[in-house]
Amino acid sequence: MPASLVMLSHPMLAPVEGPLAAAGFRTARRWELADGERPAVRAIVHAGEIPLTPDFLERLPNLGLIACVSVGYDGVDVAWCRARGIEVTHAKGLNADDVADHAMGLLLASWRNIVLGDRIVREGGWRDDDRMRPRPGLKGRKLGVVGLGAIGEAVARRAEAFGLEAAWWGPRPKDAAWPRAESLLKLAQDSDILVVACRADASNRGLISREVIEAVGPRGLIVNVARGSVVDEDALIAALKDGRLGRAALDVFAQEPTPPERWADAPNTVLTPHSAGSTVDSIPRMVAQAVENVRLFLAGEPVMSPAPA
Known part of the structure; x- marks a missing residue:
């Protein structure tokens, strides 16, 4: 298998590339992802309200984690993912x-x-x-x-x-x-x-x-x-x-x-433009938790904030 990639699901998450890189992860952007990179994607860092369709996820054969930076994860079918061995996490209570x-x-x-x-x-x-x-x-x-x-x-x-x-x-x-x-x-x-x-x-x-x-x-x-x-x-x-x-x-x-x-x-x-949970206090905590969930998953350890079923 190619070296693992962590994919960012939306342009608003581009600032998360820095913390992921600092943690030693290779990243890819969904909006720039080449077909040949799909097998390397092991985790997605995601904004939970944005839909991730089964059709798209099925084209990532080695995906194992969707780490939502947000508290909400309504754009992800958690039951569908878990039935296929894909864990879903979220920023539980952080904002x-x-x-x-x-x-x-x-x-x-x-x-x-x-x-x-x-x-x-x-x-x-x-x-x-x-x-x-x-x-x-x-x-x-x-x-x-x-x-x-x-x-x-x-x-x-x-x-x-x-x-x-x-x-x-x-x-x-x-x-x-x-x-x-x-x-x-x-x-x-x-x-x-x-x-x-x-x-x-x-x-x-x-x-x-x-x-x-x-x-x-x-x-x-x-x-x-x-x-x-x-x-x-x-x-x-x-x-x-x-x-x-x-x-x-x-x-x-x-x-x-x-x-x-x-x-x-x-x-x-x-x-207001969906800004209630976005403060200089909460955003770093939410990003850090998502990055830690990626680290734990790729290390084969239990994740820290799984989304409720």
């Missing part, structure tokens, strides 16, 4: 606090019209009567968290500091400091603000459906820091335009980059 911080930033920016206020000041639209049309405060409002993993728990803890009353829903009960709603729909009905922080997979595509969106209602806010696939984006945009949903603050989208024209007429939105 939960950063994502939760960003979720609270989106929440505040939307709920208190901070982005709109900035634009009004910069464009010379400041009017004294605007101060007499105030937004509601946060203290005592109801916050629903969809998915109480590391990110969801971090959001709920932060929300309490703002005086929000937190509850959550997920498909499996767990011991938690906050009450679990009897259903997702009931959580949405009872929430002024719904934060989507669940793991994305094939089972929850479109989980935040038209019914759930309308349950949050014309005075409510939906914040999504999970994956775009979890929310029915068409239904969300339609509800915003029709006034059936009050506000949306999103860091993730059905298509990324999301087409700007898609949001041109969608009112009361705050949008």
